[in-house]
Amino acid sequence: MTADLFEAVPDVRASCEAMAEGAVLLRGFARPFESEIIAALRVIVAQAPFRRMFTPGGHQMSMAMTSCGSAGWVTDRSGYRYDGIDPNSGQPWPAMPPVFRVLAVQAAAGAGFADFAPDACLINRYAPGARMSLHQDRDERDFAAPIVSVSLGLPAIFLFGGPKRADKPKRYRLEHGDVVVWGGPSRLFFHGVAPLADGEHAVVGRQRINLTFRKAR
Template sequence: MTADLFETVGDAPPTRETIAEGAVLLRGFAWPFEAELISALRAIVKQAPFRHLITPGGHRMSVAMTNSGSLGWVSDPSGYRYDPIDPDSGNPWPPLPDVLCKLAASAAEQGGFNGFAPEACLINRYVPGAKLSLHQDKDELDYAAPIVSVSLGLPAIFLFGGLKRSDTPRRYRLEHGDVAVWGGPSRLFYHGIAPLADGEHGVLGRQRINLTFRKVR
């Protein structure tokens, strides 16, 4: 990540867009947090670098990822799970910085979920062509808490479906600074990211960074 990862995007106030019961898009919500986010993310990635996980089926994920928090999401041939230890280093995952907790809690509150205290932040890095297939976030024990997802860098097409994999997903363009929050009736909706289109973002270059906050237990 470069020193100019973030810059002021604009002064327009965030807007709130309801996409399903319990699910909202908060356009530009992360902008006020940019200055602190860059410092926090650089420190996290230095301690726990991005890596490409292997699915239980033996496939290498196109999205590179790392984690921050008391628990991190990992995948290997034995399955998907949360673990307090980074398997690459043997050390605990970097703790969640205050700015990330504040951003996640504030976004969750705007989505109608008060008191959100994430235990894990999954940090995904997409390059052109990378994608995330439709899936449910169901490795957590606490479905009462929402999912908070922050988009940075290149725009992406967010696919948001329903409770069945066969439900046709709606498509939403996510820009730098947008935050998606979903919980309640939408908590287990299938979702994903379409293959990332090539481009050059003025701040992040040819990549997209996504922060996904979750309460696990």
């Protein structure tokens, strides 16, 4: 990776859309990183393939997942948790690529969260029809760090609610390269993804890939 990548911070002044206190949408922020992200993704998935996991209640998730970093997110009959070992391979999760970390840190800084140090990246693959129900990200040990979510591929409708499940969520259309960051007062807001509409993306194909960066431990 070149020094230029670390030094070049996209100008977000014209593309920063406020969603709530502590939550912003950075339109197109990840596009300058596209080629390196896609190349790194191929390496990760070759080592830790996507899989559709089961919730503690026995429901198979509609989207497929993998992870990279020092911890990955796991769900099975015993519950939700972060684990340093991929249960499918018995090996540590792939290391987080430098370009992933640079993107996450720069996006967090652009949203007003300095010194973000992600140690986990959850990688979700949505095929047409896949969705994510409203939920809170509560499995991390420290809620002081934000969540950084990167959208690649087909457009999706992101649902961003409030601190209560009953709060009506706002709907945001996320395009390839868009990044959502939420933390502070919005850190535990409920959020989800509406069923993915069918289509074909020139780079990613007939799917949406979502990278979510967290400080898990």
